[in-house]
Amino acid sequence: MRLVLKFGGTSVADIGRMRHVTSIVAREVQAGHQVAIVVSAMAGTTNQLVRWVEEASPMHDPREYDTVVSTGEQVTAGLMALLLQDHGLTARSWLGWQIPILTSALHAKARILGIEGKALVDSMMRGEVPVVAGFQGVAPDGRITTVGRGGSDTAAVALAAALKADRCDIYTDVDGVYTCDPRIVPAARKLHTISYEEMLEMASLGAKVLQTRSVELAMKEGVAVQVRSSFTESEGTMVVDESRVLESEVIRGVTYTRDEAKVSLFKLMDQPGISASLFGRLADAGINVDMIVQTNAGGDGRTDMTFTVTRSDAARTKAILGELKQTLGYDALDIRQDVSKISVVGLGMRSHVGVAKKMFETLADKKINIQVISTSEIKISVLIDDVYTELAVRSLHTAYGLDNGTPVL
Amino acid sequence: MRLVLKFGGTSVADIGRMRHVTSIVAREVQAGHQVAIVVSAMAGTTNQLVRWVEEASPMHDPREYDTVVSTGEQVTAGLMALLLQDHGLTARSWLGWQIPILTSALHAKARILGIEGKALVDSMMRGEVPVVAGFQGVAPDGRITTVGRGGSDTAAVALAAALKADRCDIYTDVDGVYTCDPRIVPAARKLHTISYEEMLEMASLGAKVLQTRSVELAMKEGVAVQVRSSFTESEGTMVVDESRVLESEVIRGVTYTRDEAKVSLFKLMDQPGISASLFGRLADAGINVDMIVQTNAGGDGRTDMTFTVTRSDAARTKAILGELKQTLGYDALDIRQDVSKISVVGLGMRSHVGVAKKMFETLADKKINIQVISTSEIKISVLIDDVYTELAVRSLHTAYGLDNGTPVL
Numbered sequence: 001m002r003l004v005l006k007f008g009g010t011s012v013a014d015i016g017r018m019r020h021v022t023s024i025v026a027r028e029v030q031a032g033h034q035v036a037i038v039v040s041a042m043a044g045t046t047n048q049l050v051r052w053v054e055e056a057s058p059m060h061d062p063r064e065y066d067t068v069v070s071t072g073e074q075v076t077a078g079l080m081a082l083l084l085q086d087h088g089l090t091a092r093s094w095l096g097w098q099i100p101i102l103t104s105a106l107h108a109k110a111r112i113l114g115i116e117g118k119a120l121v122d123s124m125m126r127g128e129v130p131v132v133a134g135f136q137g138v139a140p141d142g143r144i145t146t147v148g149r150g151g152s153d154t155a156a157v158a159l160a161a162a163l164k165a166d167r168c169d170i171y172t173d174v175d176g177v178y179t180c181d182p183r184i185v186p187a188a189r190k191l192h193t194i195s196y197e198e199m200l201e202m203a204s205l206g207a208k209v210l211q212t213r214s215v216e217l218a219m220k221e222g223v224a225v226q227v228r229s230s231f232t233e234s235e236g237t238m239v240v241d242e243s244r245v246l247e248s249e250v251i252r253g254v255t256y257t258r259d260e261a262k263v264s265l266f267k268l269m270d271q272p273g274i275s276a277s278l279f280g281r282l283a284d285a286g287i288n289v290d291m292i293v294q295t296n297a298g299g300d301g302r303t304d305m306t307f308t309v310t311r312s313d314a315a316r317t318k319a320i321l322g323e324l325k326q327t328l329g330y331d332a333l334d335i336r337q338d339v340s341k342i343s344v345v346g347l348g349m350r351s352h353v354g355v356a357k358k359m360f361e362t363l364a365d366k367k368i369n370i371q372v373i374s375t376s377e378i379k380i381s382v383l384i385d386d387v388y389t390e391l392a393v394r395s396l397h398t399a400y401g402l403d404n405g406t407p408v409l
Numbered sequence: 410m411r412l413v414l415k416f417g418g419t420s421v422a423d424i425g426r427m428r429h430v431t432s433i434v435a436r437e438v439q440a441g442h443q444v445a446i447v448v449s450a451m452a453g454t455t456n457q458l459v460r461w462v463e464e465a466s467p468m469h470d471p472r473e474y475d476t477v478v479s480t481g482e483q484v485t486a487g488l489m490a491l492l493l494q495d496h497g498l499t500a501r502s503w504l505g506w507q508i509p510i511l512t513s514a515l516h517a518k519a520r521i522l523g524i525e526g527k528a529l530v531d532s533m534m535r536g537e538v539p540v541v542a543g544f545q546g547v548a549p550d551g552r553i554t555t556v557g558r559g560g561s562d563t564a565a566v567a568l569a570a571a572l573k574a575d576r577c578d579i580y581t582d583v584d585g586v587y588t589c590d591p592r593i594v595p596a597a598r599k600l601h602t603i604s605y606e607e608m609l610e611m612a613s614l615g616a617k618v619l620q621t622r623s624v625e626l627a628m629k630e631g632v633a634v635q636v637r638s639s640f641t642e643s644e645g646t647m648v649v650d651e652s653r654v655l656e657s658e659v660i661r662g663v664t665y666t667r668d669e670a671k672v673s674l675f676k677l678m679d680q681p682g683i684s685a686s687l688f689g690r691l692a693d694a695g696i697n698v699d700m701i702v703q704t705n706a707g708g709d710g711r712t713d714m715t716f717t718v719t720r721s722d723a724a725r726t727k728a729i730l731g732e733l734k735q736t737l738g739y740d741a742l743d744i745r746q747d748v749s750k751i752s753v754v755g756l757g758m759r760s761h762v763g764v765a766k767k768m769f770e771t772l773a774d775k776k777i778n779i780q781v782i783s784t785s786e787i788k789i790s791v792l793i794d795d796v797y798t799e800l801a802v803r804s805l806h807t808a809y810g811l812d813n814g815t816p817v818l
Binding site: 018 | 487
């Protein structure tokens with residue numbers, strides 16, 4: 001098999017941790033695999049580099065930001081190649097411009113346009129371990145780019161696709177994807193497999209395991225991704241096509257996020273075009289509206305409207321709604337941040353009835369009021385009062401038979 | 410004028426020092442000059458990177474060493490470009506591979522093969538300040554090289570030659586070339602100008618101001634070099650062709666080095682070919698022999714031989730002479746490290762008689778015994794007992810009329 005192994009910042013925190021990584025790499029090589037690895041910067045390094053950049057120039061040129069910040073991964077790549085050599089393997093470092101990994105010129109947030117995989121494949125064919133500096137590429141004009149913080153998983157998946165790797169292992173600080181956040185639900189179980197679609201929903205609904213873009217890309221390119229930890233020996237979770245998902249639960253995970261704000265407009269004019277001017281204006285401002293519910297259309301030509309936005313957009317949303325007061329003709333505006341969004345996700349929802357009913361009954365049983373609901377083919381989300389977050393998550397985890405030791409539904 | 414300004418580690422020690430450098434650059438730009446700058450790593454950074462490399466792999470691959478260590482200058486180049494932008498100038502960083510600065514593949518000690526100056530000249534023509542990451546280049550196979558510690562002055566001079574610059578200013582932690590080390594001779598004077606030949610002798614005889622190779626290259630390429638400090642406003646010392654040297658002293662400097670060891674062989678066989686086998690064998694081992702004197706050829710077929718080697722070669726020299734004991738047939742071997750070499754340097758020596766006489770008389774007057782002598786066209790060196798170093802240097806400095814306030818000879 002051909003593998004791409006990606007090691008995040010905590011896996012390469014210092015020389016000692018990096019030396020441990022060499023034993024993981026050696027194990028895969030000894031198993032007969034072709035291995036390429038992708039490394040992040042040593043923990044803390046990127047923050048130090050970013051601080052220097054901000055100190056040098058508050059409104060900094062993103063091209064120079066990339067020149068400075070990309071050195072973090074360059075150092076790790078060189079050191080890791082040395083450690084692998086010291087461990088008896090043949091290894092060499094590869095920087096983004098040496099491969100090359102071609103990206104757009106949108107510095108600090110570049111998108112990968114293409115990866116020339118030949119040199120790395122040739123290297124692996126010769127029995128070498130290429131050590132790729134993650135997070136970076138080269139723009140059409142030959143300047144160093146970075147894919148932006150949070151883009152390093154995506155870059156690893158893109159590399160795996162370019163190298164036609166059989167698997168991309170993302171070594172992170174959790175050892176897999178769980179049915180729920182184990183800090184809230186101690187009975188949460190690690191999943192052996194999860195489909196791209198489910199992982200996408202869970203990632204965008206608050207599970208911080210993988211970056212959303214990396215999952216989208218893996219799905220598009222058909223790259224099998226494994227989430228695992230360099231701190232344990234145990235196998236992680238495979239993120240694969242739904243045809244390869246082994247487990248059979250209807251619901252695969254319960255997630256929550258406190259990242260939403262609830263916006264309510266009261267006594268809005270109930271006329272055609274009002275919604276369009278409201279949501280069109282917010283979209284123009286780059287504000288993403290998630291859950292929407294319209295209520296109390298009481299025949300008086302007035303209606304109430306509630307929707308959610310990301311908390312960091314709450315202040316801008318308020319300002320825009322202020323400007324639109326005349327146009328929309330609403331009576332009152334209320335923005336609340338004491339809400340959380342609870343979601344249940346599972347492919348099985350498509351073929352099983354009663355999933356929503358069980359969710360509503362479970363919450364009602366705990367006297368938790370549902371403020372807004374939104375659904376997709378494989379998830380149901382509800383907005384509730386923030387204080388009930390843990391209770392709701394735990395109750396749903398139990399209700400859907402996800403607790404460790406529970407027989408599968 | 411077109412200028413290349415090179416800033417060493419103490420000039421870019423931290424963001425504060427770097428910000429000060431921007432005002433130096435701005436002053437030159439405001440004077441109407443085209444300016445390119447070359448920067449070293451922030452003080453301490455290179456040492457940290459080297460320590461990591463050594464920790465990762467004691468017998469490290471020099472290619473990876475270069476990948477890691479070159480990041481020090483990459484960071485400074487990016488930060489300095491940002492600081493210059495923040496100061497209102499147009500600036501961008503250039504890495505060795507982006508220019509490119511082509512070097513040999515002798516990693517960690519690469520030699521510059523050629524510099525493609527066009528992109529940087531175009532950049533300066535547009536009114537930009539190119540900020541070049543010093544110390545680095547790119548090998549024919551596209552991997553990053555470094556020119557080796559102590560090669561950064563040379564790289565700056567090579568860049569100045571490639572850009573056809575009118576002057577290369579080396580900003581270092583001393584503000585010029587002095588007639589003697591001011592720590593030993595407080596009356597030492599800063600020279601306004603010095604010839605390449607004199608600077609070469611002084612650099613190789615212990616004056617640590619400029620690297621020998623950088624002076625050789627400046628002489629070959631006819632680059633005017635100025636040694637100056639970023640900590641003072643005062644002008645430094647110009648290193649130029651002898652036709653442009655303004656001062657008229659016969660002797661321009663007194664130098665000393667404690668870097669020598671004295672090797673004495675007693676009762677050596679006085680036969681043809683003995684010297685050849687002795688010094689040939691040392692040369693084969695890469696040991697540089699400096700001063701040589703043969704004495705006491707008393708007609709008994711035996712002679713004594715004394716010479717000096719670099720102190721770090723003393724142990725290997727001893728081992729080789731041990732192996733050669735049969736061949737050379739000497740009675741006894743003595744290696745002493747309690748010696749120092751004192752030199753006087755000056756172009757005027759070529760046309761003035763009595764320079765050597767004055768040296769020997771001055772030392773004799775202070776009862777300092779001369780153990781070995783060597784001369785070249787523009788310098789005289791003597792080996793003396795280490796304990797007399799300061800006394801000898803000070804006495805010679807006075808005797809040749811170099812003390813501050815003394816009328817020129």
